[in-house]
Amino acid sequence: MQHHIAEQYFDEKYLKLLSEQFPTSQAVYTEIINLQAILNLPKATEHFMSDVHGEAEAFEHILNNCSGVIRERVRAIFRHELTASEQDDLCTLVYYPREKLALLDKNEKTDKWYYDTLLQLVRIARHLSSVYTRSKVRKALPQTYAYIIDELLRASAIGEESRHDYHVHIIESIVATSSANDFIISLSELIKRLAVDHLHIVGDLFDRGAHADKILDRLMSYHSLDIQWGNHDICWMGAAAGSDACIASVVRNNIRYNSYDLLERSYGISLRELALFAQNTYCTDDAITPINKAIAVILFKLEGQLIKRSPDFAMGDRLFLDKIDLTNKTVQIGNQSFDLITADFPTIDPADPYALSPEETSIMQGLRKSFRESERLQKHINFLYENGSLYLVYNNNLLFHGCIPLHMYGSFRPVTCAGRHFAGKDYLDFCDRIARRAWHEHDQAALDWMWYLWCGKYSPLSGRVVKTFERTFIADKSCWVEPQDAYYNLTESAHVCERILAEFGLTGDHCHIINGHTPVKTIKGEKPLRAQGKLLVIDGGFCKAYHAKTGIAGYTLIASARGMRIKAHRPFQGVAYALVNNADIESDDDSFELEEKPLKIANTDIGTSIKERISSLSALLFAYRTGELAEHKA
Template sequence: MTPISTCQPEHLHYLKMLARQYPNVQAASTEIINLQAILNLPKGTEHFISDVHGEYEAFLHLLNSASGVVREKVDDLFAATLSKHERDQLATLIYYPREKLEEVERETEDMREWYRITFHRLIEVCRLVSSKYTRSKVRKAMPPEYAYIIDEMLHTHYGDNDKRDYYEKIISTIIDIDRASNFLVQMCELIKRLAVDHLHLVGDIFDRGPRADIILDSLLEYHSVDIQWGNHDILWMGAASGSRTLVATVLANSLRYNNLEVIETGYGISLRPLSDFANEVYGGCDTHCFAVKLSGEDAGNFTERDKLLAARMYKAITIILFKLEGQKIRRNPAFGMDDRLLLDKIDYAHRCITLQGVTYPLEDTDFPTVDRTDPYALTPEENTLINQLTASFRHSEKLQRHVRFLYSKGSLYKVFNGNLLFHGCIPMTAEGEFMTFETREGPLSGKAFLDYADQTARRAYYSRPGSEEREFGMDFLWFLWAGRNSPIFGRERMTTFERRLILDESTWTEPKNPYYQFYNDPAVCDAMLRQFGLEGPHCHIINGHIPVKSKKGESPIKGGGKLLVIDGGFCKAYQKTTGIAGYTLIYNSACFRLVSHEPFAGRANAIRENQDIASTSVVFERLESRMKIAGTDVGRQLQEQIDDLMALLWAYRSGAIVEDHKE
C-alpha cells in the first residue's frame, strides 16, 4: 500500500469522498473485515446456456432446475430418507410451485400435515443452497415480506430442543393465517435464486422455436445475467432499430418456418398489410418455391388456402428482402459482397443464372415487382409496405423493451472469471491468422474488430434517428447477420437466394470460416485467449452457434479442453442432426461440468408426472482446490475496495483526513 504522504492529490481527493461513506476508523475497519470474509467464501455457481431459439418450455425448465443442480441438492439431503418418487415430487414442486401445489391440493386430504412436512424439507434445501453466501446476501435475496421469518428458520436448528417449539410455532402460524401457499411459492423461488449465482446466455434467443418473447420476459426478472449476442438476436435487434432489411429478414424467416406466433401474439405486430399486398400482387404467380415448412401438428391445421396465402406472403417479402440486401451491398463496398448481387444476374429469357462461371436453371422467375433495368428498386407499393411493417416493429413496446434489455445486458463477447464467451467465432484466415476487416477506423482484426463491431452495433439503436451513424449502424447489423465471415455468422455466404430458386444443392453450401478448423488446436485457442488477456490452466473459450453432431461422435470439447461448444440442438429443428437436445455448462467452485440433455416432454408432463429432463452430467475439469471469491472478477473488485479502505485507514491515522465521530 502506498503511504498517504506520497499519494497524488487526486488520490487524496478520492479518499475524502470515500470518507463520506466510512467517516471514521471503526466504519472503515468494519467494512474491511466484512469484505475480507466475503473473499474467503466459495465462488458462486455459474450456469451457461446457448442457442435456445424460442424453445421457452425447455429453457424455463432448465432455468428452474439449474440443469440438475436443484435435483442434486435434493438427492444430497434426502437420498437416504425419501423414496425416488418423493424426491421427484419435491424437485418438481421447487421447479413449478404454483402448478404442483394445485395438483397436491386436489389429491391430499390433510394439507396441514403436508405443509408442515414440506416446509421442513424446503428449509433444509434452502439452507444447503445458501451455505456458500454471506447471511447478508441471502437476506437480500429473500422476499421482503418473509425475510425475517425465513432468516430465523434457516438459522434455527430443529435439533435444538429449546428452539423446536419456536420453529414449529412459526410453521403452524403460517398455516393458520392462510399464508402457507404463498410462503411455499416464495421459498421455492428463493431456492432457485440461490442455486445459481449468475447465468450466461451465449446467444440466439430468437427464431425457430415459438416464443422467444417468453424467454426474454423471464430473463428480465432474472437476478444476474449476461448475454452474448447471437446472429438471430442481432437480426431482431436490427429490426427493432428500424432496419427495413432486417424487418424483411425476420418476416421471411418466420414465414418460412411458420413461426408467426412470436410476431403476432408475442409482439402484437399485424401482418395484415403483408397478406393484403401478397394476395393483390402475387395472386396469379407461381409460388411453389416458397411453400412454407409445416411440422406434423401444424400441417393438419392448415387448409390449402392457408398454405397458398403463406407462400404468397413469403415470396412477396423475400423479393423485397433481395432488393434491400442489394441496396446495402451497393451502399457498403467495404463489406466486399458484390458477388451476392444476384437479381441483376438473372437471365429471364432462359430462366437461368450464372454463378462463378456456372449456369444454373432457376425454378422461378415470376417476379412481377422486379424492374429488369433496375432490379434493386422497390416499387412504390413495396416501399409503403416495408415502411409500414418497420413502423410496427419500432412501435411494439414489448419488443423495444426486450431489445433495450439485450443492449444493456448483452455484448458481442464477454470475459468473465477467466472464460471468454462469444456466440460465433473470431474470424481467421486459411493461414491461421486473425482475419483483417476494413472499417471506418482502419484495418482491424481479433479483439480490436470485435470491440469495433460491438460499438457500431450499439449506434444502430442509440444514435439519433436519421443520422448517418444510425444508418450505418443498421447496415452493419445486417453485415453481422449475413456478412462474409462476420464474427457471429462465421460463414463465407448466406445462400437464401440459391436455396429458394436453384435445385442444385451444391449452390446451397455456406462454407464455414477457418476458425472452425483451427479451434481444434490448443495453441490457437491459447492465442485467442491471450488476445483477451486470459492465460492459465482453467481459462476457456465458450461458444454456441454451430450445433455439435453428438450422434456422429462429435465432442463439444475442442482444442484439448480449451474450447467448449455448448450448442447441442436445444431447438427441436436441430435435434435430428445433433441426436440430443442441447448442452449446458455448470461452473462451480470445484469443477466444470458439461451436461447433455434429452428432448423435453413438455411442461404439463413434467408437472403431472414429476418428469425431469433426462440429462447426463460429466465433470470434464476439476480445480486443484476449491475456488474462492478472491479468485474471481468480483473478488478482484472487492480487493480493490479493501486496498482503498486500507489507504483511508492510513489517511485517518496519519492525520491527512480527520475522522467524523458524529453520534
C-alpha cells in the same frame, strides 16, 4: 513501506472521497473484516445457456431445475430419508410450485403433508444459502415473508432445542393460518434463486421457436445475468432500430418457421398487407408459396441496395437479381449457371432489378413503422442492449456467440470498418460500438452494419457465407454449402485458442472460450469440449428443428466452486407431462477441471474487485492512523 504504497496508489483527493463513506477507523476496519470474510466464501454457481431459439417451455424448465443443480441438492440432503419417487415429487414442486399445488388432490394436502414439505424446503434453502452472506440472502428473500423465512434459515446449533422448537412453532403457525401454499411458492422461488448466482446467455434467443417474447419476459425478471448477442438477436435488434434489410430478414425467418404469432400477436406487427400483396401478385401453383416469394424478393432487393452502397462489405458476389435469366429460368452464380425453381418474378424490373415496386415500398414503410412502434418489442430490444454485449470476459472465460475472423494460417483477419482496418479484439469492440450507434442514432451506415453483423462473411456473429438466395430459389444443393471462417477449424488447436484468449488478456491453465452458434452434432460423435478443454461449444440444439441433427436437445454449462460441468439434455416432453409424471429433463453430465480445493470468491472477478477495495481501505486506515487524514467522529 506502507506509507510509500499509500502515497503511490491513492492520492489525497481519492482518500478524502472514500473517507466520506467511512469516516472513522472503526468504520474502515469493520468493512475490511467484512470484505475479507466474503473473499473466503465459496465461489457461487454460474449457469451458461446458448441458442435457445424461442423454445420457451424447455428454456423455462432448464431455468427451474438449474440444469440439474436442484435435483443434485435434493438427493444429497434426502438420500437416506426420501425414496427416489418422493425426491422426484419434491423436485417438481420446486420447479412448478403453483401448478403442482393446484394438481394435488385436497386429500393429499393434509396438515402433515404441508408441515413435512415446508421443513424439507427450508432445509434445501438453508443448504443453498450457506455459500452467501446473510446480507445477500436477505436481499433475495420475498419481501412479504422476508422476516419469517430469514428466521427459518438460521440453523439451530447442536443441542439448541429452543431454536428448533421456535422453527417448529413457526411452521405450525404457517399451516394453521392456511398460508402454507404461499410459503411453499416463496420458498421454491428462493431455492431456484439461490441455486444459481449468475446466468450467461451466449446468444440467439430469437427465431425458429415460437416464443422468444416469453423467454425475454422471463429474463427481464431474472436476478443476475448477461447476454452475448447472437446473429439472430442482432437481426431483430437491427429491425427494431429501423434497418429495412433486417426487418425483411426477420419477417422472412418468421414466415419460414411458421411463427406468425410472435410477430402479429406478441409484437403487434401485422403481415396483412404483405399477405394480400403476395396473393394478388404471385402465382400459387409454384414450388414456393406466394408470401415466401414476396418477402424473399423484397429482401434480396434491399440487400442488393445495401451491398451497393457499402463497398467496405465487399459482398458484390452476393448480387443475383441482375443475373437472373427469366427466359431460360436460370441464374448465373460465378462461372456456373443454375436452374431456378421458379421464374415468377413480376416485380423485378430487368432495367433496375434492385428497385422496390410502389407496393413493395408501401409494405416496407408499414413494417418499419410497426417494428419501430411496437412497445413490447422495443422494450425487449432495449433490454438486450442494456444487459448485453458482443463479447464478455468473466471469471477467466471469454464468451462470444460466433467467432473471431481468422486467416487460414491463424492470424487475426483485418476487416474494413468505416475506412479503417480492425482485427481481433479491436474488431469486436468496433462491432459493439456500431450496434449501439444503430440503436441510439439510427443512421444508415450503422443500420447497414446491423445487417452485416447478421449475415456478413466476416461477421463475428455469423462467420460464414450465408446463402439465403440459393436455398430459396435453387434446387441444386451443391450450391447451398456455406463456407465457414477459418476460426471454426483452427480452434480445434489449443495453441490458437490460447492466442485468442491472450488477445483479451486471459492467460493460464483455467481460461476458456465459450461459444454457441454451431450445433454440436453429438449423434456424429462431435464433442462440446475441444482444444484440450480451451474451447467449449454449448450449442446442442435447443430448437426442435435441430434435434435430429444433433441427437440431443441442448447443452448447458455449470461452473461452481467444485469445477465445471457440461450437461447434455434430452428433449423436454412438456410442463403438463412433467407435473403428472414428475418427469425432469434427462441429462448426461460431463465433468472437467474439477478443483482439488473448492474455489472461493477470492478466485473470481468479484474477488479481484474486493481485493482492490480492501487495498484502498487499508490506505485510508493508514492515513487515519498516521494523522494524514482526520477522522470524522460524531
